Amino acid sequence: MALEQKNEKSLHNRINDYLGRKPVIYAVVESEEETIEAILDELAKAGEDLKAVKERIHRLKWALAKAKS
Numbered sequence: 001m002a003l004e005q006k007n008e009k010s011l012h013n014r015i016n017d018y019l020g021r022k023p024v025i026y027a028v029v030e031s032e033e034e035t036i037e038a039i040l041d042e043l044a045k046a047g048e049d050l051k052a053v054k055e056r057i058h059r060l061k062w063a064l065a066k067a068k069s
Helices: 002-020 032-068
Strands: none
Touching: 002 032
């Protein structure tokens, strides 16, 4: 039980660290069109990052359930 709580806290801390990071600014753009394009690119990257995090959470939950059984 203590190991599970330690793992949950560790996962919780890692998620908070990940979500608490400041956004990375990749480029300074001057025109409105470039700004919109840059925002869309960042949004796509954030979506990919979110998908990877969700998959990792799913795998960790599966591993935890398997370890409990």
